[in-house]
Amino acid sequence: MSDLNHTQFTRFQLTARNTWRLAGNCCVGLALLVLGSYSSLLWAGNSAKFDELILQLEQGEVIFTSRNEVDDFTAQLKSAVPTEDPGRVLRLNRELCISDFLDKPEQGIVFASKFISELEQSRDVVNLSHFYLCRAQHYGSQNRSKEQEQDLTTALDLANQSEDDLTTALMLSSKAEMYSAHGQHADSLVLLFKAHDLYKKLGHRYGIGYSVENIATAFRRMGEYEKAIEYLDLSEKEFAAPGDKYRLGFLLQQKAFVYGELGKPAIAKQLFSRVRQIYQQIGEPTFVTATDIDMMWIANMEQRYSESLELADKITAQLASYQEKGQGQQVVNQGLFYLYRAEALAGTGKMPESLQQFEQANEVIGSLNNPRYMLWLTRAWSKTLADAGMHAQAYQRLLQANTLQEELTSQAKQQRESLLRYQFDTALQDEKNNQLKAENKLSAQQVLVLESAQRWQYIAIGLFIILALIALFYAISQIQRNRQLHRLAMTDELTQVANRRSILWFAEETRLKAIAQQQQWCLLLIDIDYFKQCNDSFGHDAGDQVLIHIAAAMKSLLRTSDRVGRTGGEEFLLVVPDLGLTEATAIAERLRQVVMQLKIPDYPQIKITVSVGVTQAGSQEDVREAMSRADAALYQAKSLGRNKVVAA
Numbered sequence: 001m002s003d004l005n006h007t008q009f010t011r012f013q014l015t016a017r018n019t020w021r022l023a024g025n026c027c028v029g030l031a032l033l034v035l036g037s038y039s040s041l042l043w044a045g046n047s048a049k050f051d052e053l054i055l056q057l058e059q060g061e062v063i064f065t066s067r068n069e070v071d072d073f074t075a076q077l078k079s080a081v082p083t084e085d086p087g088r089v090l091r092l093n094r095e096l097c098i099s100d101f102l103d104k105p106e107q108g109i110v111f112a113s114k115f116i117s118e119l120e121q122s123r124d125v126v127n128l129s130h131f132y133l134c135r136a137q138h139y140g141s142q143n144r145s146k147e148q149e150q151d152l153t154t155a156l157d158l159a160n161q162s163e164d165d166l167t168t169a170l171m172l173s174s175k176a177e178m179y180s181a182h183g184q185h186a187d188s189l190v191l192l193f194k195a196h197d198l199y200k201k202l203g204h205r206y207g208i209g210y211s212v213e214n215i216a217t218a219f220r221r222m223g224e225y226e227k228a229i230e231y232l233d234l235s236e237k238e239f240a241a242p243g244d245k246y247r248l249g250f251l252l253q254q255k256a257f258v259y260g261e262l263g264k265p266a267i268a269k270q271l272f273s274r275v276r277q278i279y280q281q282i283g284e285p286t287f288v289t290a291t292d293i294d295m296m297w298i299a300n301m302e303q304r305y306s307e308s309l310e311l312a313d314k315i316t317a318q319l320a321s322y323q324e325k326g327q328g329q330q331v332v333n334q335g336l337f338y339l340y341r342a343e344a345l346a347g348t349g350k351m352p353e354s355l356q357q358f359e360q361a362n363e364v365i366g367s368l369n370n371p372r373y374m375l376w377l378t379r380a381w382s383k384t385l386a387d388a389g390m391h392a393q394a395y396q397r398l399l400q401a402n403t404l405q406e407e408l409t410s411q412a413k414q415q416r417e418s419l420l421r422y423q424f425d426t427a428l429q430d431e432k433n434n435q436l437k438a439e440n441k442l443s444a445q446q447v448l449v450l451e452s453a454q455r456w457q458y459i460a461i462g463l464f465i466i467l468a469l470i471a472l473f474y475a476i477s478q479i480q481r482n483r484q485l486h487r488l489a490m491t492d493e494l495t496q497v498a499n500r501r502s503i504l505w506f507a508e509e510t511r512l513k514a515i516a517q518q519q520q521w522c523l524l525l526i527d528i529d530y531f532k533q534c535n536d537s538f539g540h541d542a543g544d545q546v547l548i549h550i551a552a553a554m555k556s557l558l559r560t561s562d563r564v565g566r567t568g569g570e571e572f573l574l575v576v577p578d579l580g581l582t583e584a585t586a587i588a589e590r591l592r593q594v595v596m597q598l599k600i601p602d603y604p605q606i607k608i609t610v611s612v613g614v615t616q617a618g619s620q621e622d623v624r625e626a627m628s629r630a631d632a633a634l635y636q637a638k639s640l641g642r643n644k645v646v647a648a
Helices: 007-013 030-034 047-058 067-080 086-099 105-122 125-141 145-162 165-181 185-202 205-221 225-238 245-261 265-281 285-301 305-324 334-347 351-365 371-387 391-463 465-490 500-517 531-538 540-557 581-596 623-639
Strands: 521-528 563-566 571-577 610-616 645-647
Touching: 047 067, 047 086, 067 086, 086 105, 086 125, 105 125, 125 145, 125 165, 145 165, 165 185, 165 205, 185 205, 205 225, 205 245, 225 245, 245 265, 245 285, 265 285, 285 305, 285 334, 305 334, 334 351, 334 371, 351 371, 371 391, 391 465, 465 500, 500 521, 500 563, 500 571, 500 623, 521 531, 521 540, 521 581, 521 623, 531 540, 540 563, 540 571, 540 581, 571 581, 581 610, 581 645, 610 623, 623 645
Parallel strands: 610 645
Antiparallel strands: 521 571, 521 610, 563 571
């Protein structure tokens, strides 16, 4: 059975950020969308068109069912990229790192290494993490697992530093695949659950489906077949887009593996046949070859060894043709091909040839760092040696198989315990979060109740004049308490600026006033750069001081008509009435410069910068639409290296 992960198909449109599979897979992901080298970019380009195409890819709005569709979309990207814009050219090269070298991993490694060397000096952590991922995947296509693991670890560390949730989710998924391929299924599931949570937070439907499929694969490898089928059915029902043949091929293939492992080869064979047809339709010959190898597994299981050898002859010719290309890439389950062929030769009584084939399988599978494959190999090898009358050698292989089985059993127990601990900790944290939400909801309800009580108190004062002194005293104390509660409910406790509800209310009031008086008004969305890294390096007290000083700096620059509020952990919203985009941009630039000069008394080593997105609200535009445009400008400011002001 081919236990290597074929789910690279789901990355075909997961994100425009090098979405490719690991564990030696032939990569069919979003990077295919930019086939062709940078050297062929001869067009002047169109920034807006390029950004629009990339956005469509990132949001999973484009579905591809053939290489021709990919090529057409690629041509659009290449014609749109402005060659004089180094940021967008780098963005494209990040994709080309995989697509230009699908069949040339050695050249791909050189290409990725060049950009890694350049970017390590600038510490552009987002792009740097993607080039490390690219190189890891080229290492994986050559079964160089040690180098692959090193680069994946670095890529994930850089993604965590970037505070970019989409990049972090992708790196978590990529490292999880490697863990799963090496038998560390619980470690894989922990990372996949984290990636799944990030995709849900982003509302990234395609990413959610992709993580569900990976979770199904990990459960299958753990032998949790019911859970695997449950997740595969969920993905097929909820997340598989119509016409997405790559994803359908993966889902059917995983189900075939499950039924094969459950001892139902007839169902598995039927599913593999459908998978093979799909790969033929979409023009993926290496995937067809990989499926033929899986069909050998089924044929051997049913003791149809002659049929298995017929497949082996065809596969040998196909592998030879790939080898003639001389690019160093292998079919994903090529190592298992030698094992299945050795079993088939033994089944037809060709013992010398079979034993020679087992030697070759041992050499290839031994380099994969996959204990499950080694267990299958040693068991089959031991049986063949015994059938050939070589009992001493058969006994040694059997001892090796028993040792591997004990190690896998022990590892599986530890993995399940680790997974249970994670699930318990996660459930406990979810319970705490739900409790906090309930408390916040109760607090909001209390504010409403108190406001209602205040109105009744005024009525009571008028109706019961004879109790004026008592009622007045009671009313005054209640009013003071209600006002204090109202202020607390509308003010961020740490920074003493407006909280999210208050600033959004002020923005809506400003919008209505601007419509009535035909005035302009603007929004500034401010985000503190690398704030998570500051917290991680100096502690949350330092982070609190940074927030307090930046809030104070913003308040010092405001007019009496302006208002600033904290809308998130390190994000602020500045509402500027009666000003146009030019004046608001000038305020943003002055704010950026003031923040750069800030000194935190207790933490002089901290250097603070902010990224700012500025937009002028349209005359008939609601607040949410204006904020969305400001958020897009802020995202662009961060993409340009942070500590920038971008107006939209």
